[in-house]
Amino acid sequence: MIEFDHVTRTYGPKTAVADLSLAIPRGELFALLGPNGAGKTTTIKMLVGLLRPSRGAVRVSGFDLVKDPRNAHLHIGYVPDEPCLYDKLTGREFLWFIADMFGMPRHLATQRIAAEIEHFELGEFADELAESYSLGMKQRLVFAASLLHAPDVLVLDEPMVGLDPRSVRIVKDLIAARTREGMTVFMSTHTLAMAEEMADRVGIMVRGQLRFLGTVAELREQMSLETTSLEQLYLELTNPLAKRQQREST
């Protein structure tokens, strides 16, 4: 469903992502972890077509994001870290704009918009201008918009920022349900507990390189730390001092 084929992205002399090869199949929830500046955002931007790789190719459902971006976008739903809405559109108008942009038939769009409004509890403010929304309300609306066209791939960049605990629960349940139904989720997050709870596989990126790729259990096994949490494993993997100590001890 998602393919990174030897993808490298440089910013002048700096390599943000180095030779990333990664395939995420249908129905998998993948969490990309890493410290600030590791290359997560660059990876996400390449996956949604905001950035072009310097080398290699990114494909979604078989469509190359550079060669055939429109068809690729048809399969992607994207929730950015900072929700972007039209201030002078109401939530409902925004959902209609997205539905129309994806060419959804009228009857299906009506049905989906009503369902997403109900599911994300947007009904109370769906007919108010987006300029009056709080961050959490905006984020919920963006979630609803990203799922409207039932994408094959959902890309989430720090999805829980600004959401209250109830909304977090709604989103988590929804992601789990959609994944079971075959949707692929690519999520970048700093919330390790969420990654541990939800992800089928995690990838840990450090300085543009994928240092680890596998399940949390495999990570524990690889680091010979049977009972520790993902947080401890993550810190072990991303902290150079701890790594050096680990190398010396082995």
Place this chain on the structure above:
Amino acid sequence: MRQPATITALTTAGGEPTGSTATCCRLLSFEAESRLFFRLRATVAWALLRSMLSGARLRLSLVILLSAMFWGSLYGIFVEAFSFLDALHAEVISLLFNAFFSSLMVMLVFSTGILIYGGMYCSPEARLLMTLPAREETVFSHKFQEAIWFSSWGFVLLGSPMLVAYGVVRGSPWTYFAMLLPFMIAFVVIPATVGGICCMAMVAWLPRLRLHALSIALAFACLGGLWIGWSTLSTAKADSMSAAWFEQTFARLSITEQKLFPSWWLSCGLIESARKGATPNEAWASLSEAAKFLALLIANGMLLQLLAGMLARRAYRLGYSQLAGEVPARRRRPIGWFDQALMNAGSTASRPLRLLVVKDLRLFRRDISQWSQFVIFFGLLGLYFFNVRSFNYNNAYASMIGFLNLAVVGLILSTFTTRFVFPMISLEGRRFWILGLLPVHRDHIVWSKFLFSFIGGLIPCCGLVLLSDVMLGLPQRAILIHEICCVMLCMGLSGIAVGLGARMPDLREVSPSKIASGFGGTLSLVISSLFIMVVVVVAALPTHLFLASSAFGPGGTRGLLAWAGSAEGVAASLATVVVVGLIATFVPIFLGLRSFRRLEP
């Protein structure tokens, strides 16, 4: 290339059945996409209009009223000017049209290019659209229409009274007035599209050099404009407004009469369509000629739009990616000697106040949008004042021109205080968690803004007024009067902006321009304008009478008018100006302080 134009739908979020294999999405046709963007713009525009009608009636009424007044005044001036020119030199009109439209053409290339750059590459909307299955050319078209609206409203406001006046003076047929709008629209599309093409090409293929390329092009355009302006105005004083001066000036402006320029097509088309024609055949011939020029403009505009669409398809995503991949340069910013000196000068008690002023000074210096506008407006004023002597005014006029220049300086300062100083307190409100926890009295925050605005405005304004008066050759006492008025204007305008900003803060808004365009900002601009009017009128009349009576004797004036023109009258008017200035400064500040002390962010 694989072509599955549809994807498979899943169940809805709520679990409603949709048919697991139902066809859900498809790529839109170009027409459908264009219609969708049109609907989007219409919905946004309607919502904007509704919110203005419900929440910003004062501002809307003022904008309409002032625009109508501006339009009417320009119309009157142009009717007079065209009547004068029509009687003297009919051929001059063509030259003036060419000069006006060609300079406008250059400005439209730059302004639309810059607006398209902001809209297509830097706006959050562009980021959203880039992640949707929208065509690059429709996104360009969408942002182009937005940009052309913003870049050409000035042309409509400035050009329409001129062209209507021309038609009225020439007694043009109705077809001229009917063709005006199509001519204007067809014309603006050409330079605006050129601006868009240059912008996309530069971002895609010269991403690192785009600022340099833009700066060089702008510098060339400015130098060209300055050269024409300078060579026109630098003619010897004695020759100005003479027949030889006119001839020289027209010879210089003939550079704008190039047959390959759209401005020439527009000028010729308008002049032809305005021709009455002595016989029906002549009238028909003029109309056909005008239609030919209109068709030429439309055809070129459409061709350029096609080219821009093709370029957008090739270059937009590439350029966006290039730009998004740029890492902002990290620059160390050591503490400047001036900041250091300001922080250390004075007593320890006033140090918090000075620290706040230094902070605002740094923010101002590092915000290019603030100081560049400051430099452009005051720079242009300086250029005008420097050349004011070329117009060879006599003494009686010189005094009035001096006061008018003072009013212009005040009005420009008032737009800056409204746009940049008024929102300062509102923006501090959002950072209140920092300032609120510091051991700083809240009054210091308000006073620091006042000092920053007052001192920041005082130096350029007094300098400009001095330059204007010296160039006009005014006597020392007139200069002194103008400078006193200028100090009071700077003080009062700063007091109004800071005081009202503290009295009516908008703590939710992050955009200074939106804060300034709200009710408080509009009120601040209105009060500022009234204040300027009062100061200038109160000081101008007695000073003018005084200077006139000094030059030509007391004449036949008696009673109040005679007293107003005496030294006592001038002194009284100055005292009134000072009192009005102090009221304009301290009443809003007092109200603002009282409100700011009670503010709960």
